[in-house]
Amino acid sequence: AQRVTQPEKLLSVFKGAPVELKCNYSYSGSPELFWYVQYSRQRLQLLLRHISRESIKGFTADLNKGETSFHLKKPFAQEEDSAMYYCALTAQGGSEKLVFGKGTKLTVNP
Amino acid sequence: DTEVTQTPKHLVMGMTNKKSLKCEQHMGHRAMYWYKQKAKKPPELMFVYSYEKLSINESVPSRFSPECPNSSLLNLHLHALQPEDSALYLCASSLRSYYGYTFGSGTRLTVV
Numbered sequence: 283a284q285r286v287t288q289p290e291k292l293l294s295v296f297k298g299a300p301v302e303l304k305c306n307y308s309y310s311g312s313p314e315l316f317w318y319v320q321y322s323r324q325r326l327q328l329l330l331r332h333i334s335r336e337s338i339k340g341f342t343a344d345l346n347k348g349e350t351s352f353h354l355k356k357p358f359a360q361e362e363d364s365a366m367y368y369c370a371l372t373a374q375g376g377s378e379k380l381v382f383g384k385g386t387k388l389t390v391n392p
Numbered sequence: 393d394t395e396v397t398q399t400p401k402h403l404v405m406g407m408t409n410k411k412s413l414k415c416e417q418h419m420g421h422r423a424m425y426w427y428k429q430k431a432k433k434p435p436e437l438m439f440v441y442s443y444e445k446l447s448i449n450e451s452v453p454s455r456f457s458p459e460c461p462n463s464s465l466l467n468l469h470l471h472a473l474q475p476e477d478s479a480l481y482l483c484a485s486s487l488r489s490y491y492g493y494t495f496g497s498g499t500r501l502t503v504v
Contacts, residue, residue, distance in 0.1 A: 314490045328492040372489045378423050382434035
């Protein structure tokens, strides 16, 4: 079974501080991992895919298969980063079932 | 067009009503999905359509009936819903799962 755990329900940092949102997963096969973000009153949108190894809006995430983690990091948080962040997983190879973690609400204070 | 469009944005229905939610995308995505999201909770998968065929039904009650008339359209027919079915219903689509999903803005459903 696929499972995604985001241990922090709420995370609060000051502007300019580093931020790390934790994500751990449980899946016996090879996963495809994603971070989605939902800004206030906006639709859920894709932020990062592990397969592309990209940096979006200053955020990066590295898949650590040994620790089964996919933590989201940004060196200098901005107020506009305040949002709900969901880590999500689907099985590599064609399964279309995307499973979400419970989400972390990030607040960046001025 | 890079969006998933959902209509209506808001819907209030009685427990004896029949209504439908509509979802449309013109990105050539082959898979389309219905998710249910309760307040302050993550989206929960309901149905997956792949190449216009139902491929996943997450044990959703039969009062929810999905339909995929063509590769661009996805409907969710609602009948005899309960107040606990009130939620935000999200539609999404994807070209392949590893590209990620594109979500619509949702239909906020209230059952009275």
